[in-house]
Amino acid sequence: MENILNQIGIENYIFLSVILFCIGVFGVLYRRNAIIVFMSIEIMLNAVNLLFVAFSTYHQDAQGQVFVFFSMAVAAAEVAVGLAILVSVFRNLGTIDVGNLKNLKG
Amino acid sequence: MDTSLILVLLLSPFLGFLFNVFLGKKAGKSIVGIVGTLSVVVSFAVTIYFFLQINQTKQAIEINLFEWISIQRFKINFGLLLDQLSLIWLLFVTGIGALIHLYSISYMHDDEKMHSFFAYLNLFIFFMITLVIGSNLLVMFIGWEGVGLCSYLLIGFWYKNQDFNDAAKKAFIMNRIGDLGFLIGIFIVGSLFNTLDFTSLKTIITTATDINDFWIALAALALFIGASGKSAQIPLYTWLPDAMAGPTPVSALIHAATMVTAGIFMITRLNFLFDMAPSVQNIIAVIGAVTSLVAATIALTQTDIKKVLAYSTVSQLGLMFLALGLGAYEVAVFHVITHAFFKACLFLGSGSVIHGLNGEQDMRKMGGLKKAMPITFITMLIASLAISGIFPLAGFWSKDEILMTAFHHNPTLWVISSIASIMTAFYMFRLMYLTFFKTFRGTEEQEHHLHESPSLITFPLIVLAILSFIGGIISLPGNSWLNNYLSPLLSKIVHEEHSMGATEYTLMAIATIGAIAGIIIARIKYIKQNTIPCEDAEITGVSKVLYNKYYVDEIYDAVFVKPVNFLSNFFRDTVETTLSAMVFGLGKATNELAFQGKKLQNGSIGFYLFAFVIGVCAILTYFYYQNNF
Numbered sequence: 001m002e003n004i005l006n007q008i009g010i011e012n013y014i015f016l017s018v019i020l021f022c023i024g025v026f027g028v029l030y031r032r033n034a035i036i037v038f039m040s041i042e043i044m045l046n047a048v049n050l051l052f053v054a055f056s057t058y059h060q061d062a063q064g065q066v067f068v069f070f071s072m073a074v075a076a077a078e079v080a081v082g083l084a085i086l087v088s089v090f091r092n093l094g095t096i097d098v099g100n101l102k103n104l105k106g
Numbered sequence: 107m108d109t110s111l112i113l114v115l116l117l118s119p120f121l122g123f124l125f126n127v128f129l130g131k132k133a134g135k136s137i138v139g140i141v142g143t144l145s146v147v148v149s150f151a152v153t154i155y156f157f158l159q160i161n162q163t164k165q166a167i168e169i170n171l172f173e174w175i176s177i178q179r180f181k182i183n184f185g186l187l188l189d190q191l192s193l194i195w196l197l198f199v200t201g202i203g204a205l206i207h208l209y210s211i212s213y214m215h216d217d218e219k220m221h222s223f224f225a226y227l228n229l230f231i232f233f234m235i236t237l238v239i240g241s242n243l244l245v246m247f248i249g250w251e252g253v254g255l256c257s258y259l260l261i262g263f264w265y266k267n268q269d270f271n272d273a274a275k276k277a278f279i280m281n282r283i284g285d286l287g288f289l290i291g292i293f294i295v296g297s298l299f300n301t302l303d304f305t306s307l308k309t310i311i312t313t314a315t316d317i318n319d320f321w322i323a324l325a326a327l328a329l330f331i332g333a334s335g336k337s338a339q340i341p342l343y344t345w346l347p348d349a350m351a352g353p354t355p356v357s358a359l360i361h362a363a364t365m366v367t368a369g370i371f372m373i374t375r376l377n378f379l380f381d382m383a384p385s386v387q388n389i390i391a392v393i394g395a396v397t398s399l400v401a402a403t404i405a406l407t408q409t410d411i412k413k414v415l416a417y418s419t420v421s422q423l424g425l426m427f428l429a430l431g432l433g434a435y436e437v438a439v440f441h442v443i444t445h446a447f448f449k450a451c452l453f454l455g456s457g458s459v460i461h462g463l464n465g466e467q468d469m470r471k472m473g474g475l476k477k478a479m480p481i482t483f484i485t486m487l488i489a490s491l492a493i494s495g496i497f498p499l500a501g502f503w504s505k506d507e508i509l510m511t512a513f514h515h516n517p518t519l520w521v522i523s524s525i526a527s528i529m530t531a532f533y534m535f536r537l538m539y540l541t542f543f544k545t546f547r548g549t550e551e552q553e554h555h556l557h558e559s560p561s562l563i564t565f566p567l568i569v570l571a572i573l574s575f576i577g578g579i580i581s582l583p584g585n586s587w588l589n590n591y592l593s594p595l596l597s598k599i600v601h602e603e604h605s606m607g608a609t610e611y612t613l614m615a616i617a618t619i620g621a622i623a624g625i626i627i628a629r630i631k632y633i634k635q636n637t638i639p640c641e642d643a644e645i646t647g648v649s650k651v652l653y654n655k656y657y658v659d660e661i662y663d664a665v666f667v668k669p670v671n672f673l674s675n676f677f678r679d680t681v682e683t684t685l686s687a688m689v690f691g692l693g694k695a696t697n698e699l700a701f702q703g704k705k706l707q708n709g710s711i712g713f714y715l716f717a718f719v720i721g722v723c724a725i726l727t728y729f730y731y732q733n734n735f
């Protein structure tokens with residue numbers, strides 16, 4: 001384990017994670033297709049997971065990795081629910097363009 | 107036994123009121139009249155019973171119905187007090203009240219709201235009885251306010267005429283000014299002596315040694331302001347002449363015989379308090395004398411028959427206050443009683459005339475009614491002689507005692523009040539000559555309808571005329587039944603100080619000659635020269651000032667009404683607008699903010715997320731810089 005961190009510094013992991021997270025954020029903000037928005041959210045989630053794992057190794061502490069398991073489980077559940085919602089939205093509106101979901105307008 | 111009888115006395119008119127209010131319209135006019143009159147007659151009968159009883163026992167009856175207000179040591183009972191003073195007042199309130207109810211049955215018979223008229227009259231009698239028999243100032247105050255209310259309702263009885271409504275409001279507001287004085291007086295008395303009960307007040311004031319003169323004088327002054335409002339003295343007298351807008355029985359009952367004497371009753375009731383404040387007594391005497399003179403001069407030129415009588419009432423009340431101010435309470439009471447007889451008779455007589463002429467009140471359009479209305483003429487003649495002070499009618503004795511008391515205290519006051527009473531003789535006979543003598547000056551149609559009033563109207567007139575004739579016997583000089591009767595209540599009977607000597611007979615002679623002179627002048631002017639008061643526009647000089655009542659109404663309008671109106675307009679137009687602009691402005695600003703904020707919630711998830719990211723970035727930046735610098 002130490003070898004990996006010695007070979008590639010911790011800061012590179014952080015950079016990667018930040019880049020991934022930003023990609024996710026911009027994906028959520030700019031894409032209109034709900035499925036791609038979903039995927040972008042997953043990217044953000046995984047960016048955070050990556051950070052968890054990297055620091056867990058850095059600190060020699062397994063707690064971070066345990067946490068990642070939890071977050072993956074939650075993410076899986078969330079995807080299941082989210083996709084179900086998307087299916088239902090598609091059935092009702094005939095589209096999954098988030099720009100059309102404006103029923104909450106005050 | 108006594109308690110229940112007193113309750114009958116008090117509540118009988120109230121039951122009459124309830125009946126007339128709720129069932130009067132269904133019951134029909136004759137039953138309304140009978141119930142209304144009977145309820146007062148019952149009170150009168152009970153009053154006579156108590157009057158005979160107290161004449162023998164000389165014991166006042168005081169009952170406490172229940173404890174009304176109780177704050178630590180300060181307790182007020184709802185108590186009733188029947189003593190010599192309240193009983194003599196009750197006698198003429200219920201007695202004359204019953205006669206006037208009887209009169210109203212006929213007088214108001216053609217009015218569609220006869221039931222409410224009788225209801226108000228009954229309610230008035232109830233409140234008047236409350237005022238008279240209350241055993242403390244607060245119970246008296248209930249009656250005091252109640253009679254003011256009834257006066258308002260009855261002045262504005264024909265409410266479709268806006269002038270009458272204005273007169274009613276004027277009476278009510280003027281009375282309220284006085285009532286404020288009365289209330290302040292009650293507060294001062296309550297805080298000084300910790301009680302409002304007449305009997306205990308008398309004990310405390312007459313025995314205490316460490317009494318603060320200033321506060322006593324202030325209390326007496328405040329109470330006098332209350333009395334001057336109710337009894338129409340300067341400067342609060344202007345409501346009484348306007349109050350003639352009400353039906354004539356109301357003028358006779360409320361604005362001549364009973365309610366306007368409430369101020370005199372209150373001062374007599376608290377005579378021990380006023381005796382402690384000589385400075386206030388002087389004020390009362392001077393105001394009384396000046397009022398009597400001013401009102402008498404105004405009465406000289408009035409052409410409305412009821413206005414003449416109204417100013418005459420103000421003038422006579424002034425004389426009573428003069429007597430009160432001189433400490434001669436029993437003399438004032440005597441004049442109240444005789445005045446109630448002859449002034450009620452005069453008002454009812456004028457009502458009979460007005461009734462006969464189908465509502466005409468202008469004396470310029472009357473004349474020659476002697477033949478058509480003999481009973482009205484004779485009764486009014488007797489009452490006029492009585493008020494003028496002609497021997498041996500009732501007014502002679504009472505007015506003479508006032509003049510005599512004034513002479514013994516202060517010759518100036520005597521001169522003023524003598525001039526006022528000579529004027530009284532003149533304007534009363536001016537009224538008589540213009541109304542009953544010479545030829546009729548109205549329209550032919552009216553002349554055709556001229557008739558004597560029915561017996562329900564003439565009977566009260568006859569009774570009151572007889573009383574005006576013989577009323578003087580209750581207090582003849584030298585051997586006064588009234589003085590003996592009232593002696594337990596008054597600390598000193600002033601009249602006994604001066605025995606009947608040469609001075610007294612001279613004064614009597616002067617007064618009588620003055621009265622006869624006034625009558626003769628009126629006779630020369632209105633019978634020999636056949637003068638008829640000219641039309642409003644042609645009046646000039648001094649008589650124009652008098653005819654317009656010294657422009658007092660106009661002065662009050664300019665000094666009080668206009669500035670108050672201006673102030674209230676200022677508050678309404680400027681202050682209130684500014685305040686509401688501020689309050690509404692807050693609301694409007696919030697509303698506008700919400701309206702603009704609503705635009706943010708456009709329902710677009712992308713926009714929400716964008717805002718969310720911006721927000722998170724902002725927070726993070728903030729923490730970052732906070733931790734690093």
